[in-house]
Amino acid sequence: MFNTLTGLLGRRIDDAQIISFIETNGFKYPKKITISNRSADTSYWVENKKLGFDLLFNINTYLKDYPPVPGDKKGVFIPLLSHVRFHNNKSKTTFPQGIDFTHDFDTLQAKLGAPTLKSSDITPIWLNDDGSESFYRWEVPLVPEKSIVWGVQYGDDLAVTNITLELQYSMPVFKLYYEYLYGTFDTFLKSKSHYITSDLMFLRWAIERDLVKTDAVTAPVVRDIKEGKSPVTEWIRVLDRGYIQEEDFATDRDFVHAYIKNLSGHDVLYGRDFAFTLLTDPQEKENYFGEAATKSLNEIAFNEENYAKIKALLDMRLAEYREHRFSKSKKEVS
Known part of the structure; x- marks a missing residue:
């Protein structure tokens, strides 16, 4: 089952192999x-509760x-199989x-090494009341050339919560334009x-x-x-995509992620800082949205004048x- 699903990742839902798998294994094929x-x-x-994934x-x-x-129509897209989540092993998958x-936990760590991620790596507010981690995750490359990984999540109930097989996913830090909204670098510039x-x-500061x-x-x-010879948008053009991920940063990723x-966990965020730094009207600052x-x-x-203010910020x-880590920082800049 696991090898079969690995071969299906990245395929469209209307792919013949996907349709066959869904029908053969008792999933309900979507009407739309x-x-x-x-x-x-x-x-x-x-979903398939009978098989548990x-x-x-x-x-x-x-x-x-x-x-x-x-x-086949404008504004409509066909999704790909991007993620498989096992909640149990009713399917008897190896x-x-x-x-x-x-x-x-000790068995997982002995087999897989230290966890790749723990809850507090995402945000301290996800820690339990007693300060313990609410979950640990392991992510293991499976087919690197196809960006396929598998992983395990271990929860604070001291049990494996789920086992996953997926296209490696990283939520963008910056979303500059969206391909599924027909965004391009040229539309972004405008x-x-x-x-x-x-x-x-x-991004220029970074x-x-x-x-x-x-x-x-x-x-x-x-x-x-x-050197001031090109605008920061040139970097985005060369990247040839409308999003910037944490992996695009070489250092201080945790700062970028948190800010x-x-x-x-201390309510310090760039969007508000940007507004408070450049707005001059106190009433507008009070309701910057x-x-x-x-x-x-x-x-x-x-x-350059406005950028100098943001650079200092x-x-x-x-x-x-x-x-x-912002524990002593003021929530609002003056």
Whole structure:
């Protein structure tokens, strides 16, 4: 079963092999297989309680080798099998390295090494009241060239919660444009909003502070950006995708993760800092998501004067995070 499912990952839900697997194993094939780009959901589960595992079909994998697949109508996409989650082993599946739902933490660690991730790595607020971790996860490469991994989650009930097989997933830190909304680099360049301005300022700062990864293709572009010869958008053009992931950062990923997504546990976040740094009206600061503040923020230019203010802000917040992970930081900047 495990090997069969490995071969199905990344295939469209209307693929003949997917259809055959669903029908043969008692899953219910969806009446409507496509997903509209107007929908709030970009994925859906196909469940099988009898076998104890579910299949997730997704139109947005955030992997370049598995882009959104257009359907036969504009705005409609065909999802791919991106994730298999085993809740138990009613299917009598043989898992890699003999892993089983009966394993305790020590057995998992002996077989798989130290956990890849624990709850507090995502955010301290996910710790239990007694300070213990609420879960541990292991992620193990299976078919690296196809971005396929498998993994185990061990919960605070001292048992294996689930075993997974999936296309490696990393939620973007920055979403600049969406392919399933027909976004491209060119449409991104024409877009105007304070979200884009704040993202670009952060990314330029990250490049200037040597926080981003480089390779043979991106290194010359990064050098030109640091020397003021190219705009930060040139880095995005070379990456050839509308999202930036934690893996795109070479250092201080935990800072980027916590600050952008407000996951430090101390309510310190970049979006609010950006608004409070550049807004001048106290009432707009008080309601920086409001219509008046949004209008003012959208009019803020990405110029050297404004960037200097944000650069100073980011230098300060990085220093604070490195020293005390925002535990002593002020929630709002003046």
